[in-house]
Amino acid sequence: MSTTEAPTHEPVRIGIVSISDRASAGTYEDKGLPALQDWLTRALKNPITFDARLIPDEQAGISAALIELVNAGCSLVLTTGGTGPALRDVTPEATLAVSHKEMPGFGEQMRQISLAFVPTAILSRQVAVIRDQSLIVNLPGQPKAIAETLEGLKNADGSQKVNGIFAAVPYCIDLIGGPYLETHDEVCKGFRPKSAVRPVR
Numbered sequence: 414m415s416t417t418e419a420p421t422h423e424p425v426r427i428g429i430v431s432i433s434d435r436a437s438a439g440t441y442e443d444k445g446l447p448a449l450q451d452w453l454t455r456a457l458k459n460p461i462t463f464d465a466r467l468i469p470d471e472q473a474g475i476s477a478a479l480i481e482l483v484n485a486g487c488s489l490v491l492t493t494g495g496t497g498p499a500l501r502d503v504t505p506e507a508t509l510a511v512s513h514k515e516m517p518g519f520g521e522q523m524r525q526i527s528l529a530f531v532p533t534a535i536l537s538r539q540v541a542v543i544r545d546q547s548l549i550v551n552l553p554g555q556p557k558a559i560a561e562t563l564e565g566l567k568n569a570d571g572s573q574k575v576n577g578i579f580a581a582v583p584y585c586i587d588l589i590g591g592p593y594l595e596t597h598d599e600v601c602k603g604f605r606p607k608s609a610v611r612p613v614r
């Protein structure tokens with residue numbers, strides 16, 4: 414008797430961190446965490462456990478939250494906010510302080526994408542780093558910039574114009590020994606070299 418097995422996807426734990434003085438104080442509603450959670454849920458086929466933090470722009474507190482999330486087993490940690498030049502914007506410094514390895518391509522690609530939306534994209538100082546078996550990536554603070562940078566730019570016919578940074582995330586997670594992430598192509602087509610693609614089960 415043949416059975417049709419539902420495709421299974423490895424579970425993944427993802428840390429999402431919204432860094433905002435005003436949202437964490439309740440001055441305005443936090444839109445960063447919902448935007449991160451919505452986009453990741455739309456993009457990934459894997460079952461996701463989210464570990465969320467809403468914290469102010471304090472360097473020591475941000476670094477402590479990142480270490481906590483990595484130690485909790487998050488394969489990916491995405492932050493939003495605090496990457497500009499303002500005095501209180503310290504997310505990149507807090508991220509670099511916990512880095513084992515810098516991944517400059519993510520920041521370069523994000524600024525490239527964002528320049529198509531705003532000329533002030535060059536003011537963003539986002540970094541990405543590896544700590545243990547986790548990839549930590551800073552995204553801009555504007556909630557709408559989260560999908561823009563993760564997903565990239567599409568042409569009117571839906572084809573990809575500039576790759577979003579998430580296209581490179583699944584293979585990066587492979588390389589650091591994390592779960593095999595699979596994306597919904599219509600949201601974001603993850604890219605792996607042929608030799609790294611697993612056959613469909």
Ligand SMILES: Nc1ncnc2c1ncn2[C@@H]1O[C@H](COP(=O)(O)OP(=O)(O)OP(=O)(O)O)[C@@H](O)[C@H]1O
Nearest residue numbers: 431433434435436442443444445494495497554555
């Ligand atoms: N968590 C958030 N929820 C909703 N909107 C946000 C959030 N973070 C930032 N924004 C919006 O994006 C803009 C740029 O983000 P940035 O991280 O530079 O914030 P900021 O101006 O330093 O202020 P704050 O840290 O108090 O959010 C903010 O001025 C705000 O309008």
Ligand SMILES: Nc1nc2c(c(=O)[nH]1)N[C@H]1C(S)=C(S)[C@@H](COP(=O)(O)O)O[C@H]1N2
Nearest residue numbers: 494495496497527533537553554555558561
């Ligand atoms: N896609 C996108 N990227 C963007 C923006 C935006 O509106 N959309 N805003 C820029 C601005 S104005 C700043 S100051 C930097 C840093 O933002 P942050 O302090 O909100 O993290 O992100 C930039 N990147």
